[in-house]
Structures are given as structure tokens and as C-alpha cells.
Amino acid sequence: MAEKTVVGRARQAKQEGKSPSTQAGEFIREEIEHIREGKHGARSAQQAIAIGLSKARRAGVKLRPPRRGQASRRVRAQAARDLRKGRSRRRPSQRRSRAISRVLRREGRKSASRQALARQARRSARRRGRSARHRAALRAVRTKGTRGLRLAARKAARTRQRRRKV
Numbered sequence: 001m002a003e004k005t006v007v008g009r010a011r012q013a014k015q016e017g018k019s020p021s022t023q024a025g026e027f028i029r030e031e032i033e034h035i036r037e038g039k040h041g042a043r044s045a046q047q048a049i050a051i052g053l054s055k056a057r058r059a060g061v062k063l064r065p066p067r068r069g070q071a072s073r074r075v076r077a078q079a080a081r082d083l084r085k086g087r088s089r090r091r092p093s094q095r096r097s098r099a100i101s102r103v104l105r106r107e108g109r110k111s112a113s114r115q116a117l118a119r120q121a122r123r124s125a126r127r128r129g130r131s132a133r134h135r136a137a138l139r140a141v142r143t144k145g146t147r148g149l150r151l152a153a154r155k156a157a158r159t160r161q162r163r164r165k166v
Contacts, residue, residue, distance in 0.1 A: 007059050009026045032117070041109050
């Protein structure tokens, strides 16, 4: 079950007219926090994200399942099931919930590290293609502000310098 504050933030995002993926982001953030504070682990950053998306759908976020060709049949079926569960209001089975928690507790905590999440983000961006990455970068520039742009320019200059040395 997702915490009330997270559900509240997602609901607020919906009222502000933000996309379902933005609303789901709150649940993913919660999941990553749980892993970082040691509540449980995950096998990979991708699994942590998947758990967050599942919780979002079950909490009523209208996030469509991935289309054919984007994910395996099993993943698509699970996403559709989560969406249906989000419409009905039945309490989760206590035994099953406890069993899942026990299994997740045995998994590692490195999956929520900055490096693991950055690796996951780069991998998924690469899958989306060059123009999508370019659009995302332009969008990021618009929200950075003057100071952020200056820092990013310095960082880029440092990176270029390091690449020349090698």
C-alpha cells in the first residue's frame, strides 16, 4: 500500500492537470526512498520503477499499460491487471503481502543508488532515440534557470577538457 502523503501528492498533480506518468513519478520516488532507508531492496533499478508503477496503477492513476512491442506480454498483462485493481477497492491479501515483503527484504539496496538510477535513465533514453533525447535536453534547459545553465556549461567544459586529455 502506498502512503497517504504520496497518494495526496499524486492527486494534487492530477488536479493541476499533469500527465499520468508525472503522477506515477510520486510512487516511484516513494519506492526508491523505501529502498534507500532499508525498508526493502530490489534486484535492479528497473524493478524498483516497476514496483512504483504498479502501486500507482493500483492507487487509481490512469496510466495505460505499455503497447505491444514496448514490453513483454506478461508485463502488459500485469499492468492491465493493476489498472483493474485500481478501480476496485479490495484490501490486499495479508499473507501474500507479507511474503512479497520478505522476498524483497533479501534483495540488495544498490538498485536505488544514484549510479544505478543514472544507468537506467541512460539505457531507457538510448532506447527512445536521439531526437527524443534532444527534446528532453531542450526541455531541461528551459527549467534550469540562469544559475543552472551556468553550472551545466562549466560541467560540459570540464568534460570536454577531460576527453581531450585521454
